Each structure stands twice: as C-alpha cells, then as structure tokens.
Amino acid sequence: GQNIDQPTEMTATEGAIVQINCTYQTSGFNGLFWYQQHAGEAPTFLSYNVLDGLEEKGRFSSFLSRSKGYSYLLLKELQMKDSASYLCAVTPYGNNRLAFGKGNQVVVIP
Amino acid sequence: EAQVTQNPRYLITVTGKKLTVTCSQNMNHEYMSWYRQDPGLGLRQIYYSMNVEVTDKGDVPEGYKVSRKEKRNFPLILESPSPNQTSLYFCASSLRKNTEAFFGQGTRLTVV
Numbered sequence: 425g426q427n428i429d430q431p432t433e434m435t436a437t438e439g440a441i442v443q444i445n446c447t448y449q450t451s452g453f454n455g456l457f458w459y460q461q462h463a464g465e466a467p468t469f470l471s472y473n474v475l476d477g478l479e480e481k482g483r484f485s486s487f488l489s490r491s492k493g494y495s496y497l498l499l500k501e502l503q504m505k506d507s508a509s510y511l512c513a514v515t516p517y518g519n520n521r522l523a524f525g526k527g528n529q530v531v532v533i534p
Numbered sequence: 535e536a537q538v539t540q541n542p543r544y545l546i547t548v549t550g551k552k553l554t555v556t557c558s559q560n561m562n563h564e565y566m567s568w569y570r571q572d573p574g575l576g577l578r579q580i581y582y583s584m585n586v587e588v589t590d591k592g593d594v595p596e597g598y599k600v601s602r603k604e605k606r607n608f609p610l611i612l613e614s615p616s617p618n619q620t621s622l623y624f625c626a627s628s629l630r631k632n633t634e635a636f637f638g639q640g641t642r643l644t645v646v
Contacts, residue, residue, distance in 0.1 A: 454631075454632045455632055457634075457635075459635075464640075465639075465640070466624060466637035466638060466639055466640055467577070467624070467635075467637050468637070469634040469635065469636075472632075472633075472634065511576070511577065513577075515631060515632055520582060520584060520590060520631055521579050521582065521592050521593065522567065522579055522582070522631075522635070523579070523593070524569075524576050524577040524578070524579075525576060526574070526575065526576035527576055527577075
C-alpha cells in the first residue's frame with residue numbers, strides 16, 4: 425500500500441521557520457509532491473522531489489529520503505498568507521493513481 | 535490563460551437525481567483525475583484518465599462514472615446520488631502522470 429501520514433495541525437509565529445513532515449509506507453514511487461491548499465480553495469503545486477536530498481525554492485524547501493520513507497517541507501520567514509494546509513502525495517510504482525496524505529494545517533499568528 | 539474549469543461551483547440536489555459535473559482543461563494535458571475531499575479524510579482519488587478513451591478507478595470509485603471522449607473534457611457522473619456523496623470535488627489535469635497537477639476551483643455538492 426501507500427499509507428501516507430502527516431501530523432494534523434501546527435501553529436507558528438510570523439517570521440519563524442516551520443517543518444512539515446510526511447512519512448509514507450510504499451515499496452517505491454517515482455517522486456513525491458507537495459501542494460498548498462488555502463481554506464476553501466484548490467490545491468496548488470509547490471514542489472516535486474525525485475532524488476534524495478534538499479531542493480530549495482525561495483522561502484520553501486523540500487527534502488526527500490527514500491531509504492527512511494520520509495519527506496519534509498520547510499517554510500522559512502513565515503508570512504500570514506502561509507496559513508494553509510500542506511499536502512504530500514506520491515504515485516507508487518506500478519500504479520497510475522496519485523495518493524495524498526491528509527494534509528497538515530499550518531496556522532501563522534502575528 | 536491556462537486553466538482547469540469545473541462547473542457548477544455549488545450544487546444542491548436530491549437523492550437519486552442523476553447529475554454531471556463538468557471539467558475542462560485548455561493545456562492539452564494527457565492525465566486528468568477527479569478527487570473528493572472530506573474533513574479528516576483528505577483528498578481521495580475517484581477516477582483518473584491517462585488519455586482519451588483510457589480511464590481507470592481510483593481509490594473511491596463506487597457510485598461514480600467518468601468518460602474521456604475528448605482530451606480536454608473529463609466529466610464526472612453520479613447516476614443516482616446519495617447523501618454520502620456530499621463532498622467537495624476537485625478535477626485536476628497534468629501533462630503526464632508524474633508532473634505538476636493543476637486543479638479546478640472545486641464543486642461543493644450537497645445531496646439531501
């Protein structure tokens with residue numbers, strides 16, 4: 425299977441750094457996606473990791489470790505507009521479906 | 535403007551009355567899919583399509599049908615809606631299976 429686990433909610437202060445974790449149990453996959461979803465809106469793409477390691481894109485970075493079954497999204501210099509749900513997703517080998525985690529709600533406070 | 539368009543945005547219907555939610559993309563994407571999103575359960579894939587005339591079940595296909603007669607359109611059909619299909623539905627498209635997905639604005643469906 426491709427069980428994907430994400431912690432449900434966290435609160436952080438504006439300007440801080442927050443790490444959002446995603447663990448998964450799957451025999452293999454092509455890559456791991458991260459999406460951002462504001463309340464009541466559609467998800468939007470943030471990153472796609474194929475290789476192990478850290479990929480940086482502005483204030484957001486995403487890390488993947490296939491051997492540890494683990495990914496995280498790092499949000500730096502938090503802004504109020506970063507208050508959203510963050511979803512990880514994978515497409516396992518031999519499978520054309522895209523499986524999402526339940527998402528991690530981040531609340532940014534002043 | 536590149537986009538995925540879903541209609542309607544909001545729909546209230548009665549049990550058993552057939553309905554169709556339309557989805558159209560203008561990016562010539564091959565891969566399209568439908569998801570439902572429920573509190574505490576996250577996004578779950580209903581059906582997906584790898585290309586024209588190629589569709590397959592996702593994780594929660596029961597009670598739904600789809601068709602892909604043209605590349606741009608991927609309608610979701612509920613032949614006999616039931617209250618447990620009350621949910622927020624998203625259509626998405628991507629160039630291929632493992633590429634960035636673009637989502638429609640969502641359809642909030644209530645079945646009474």
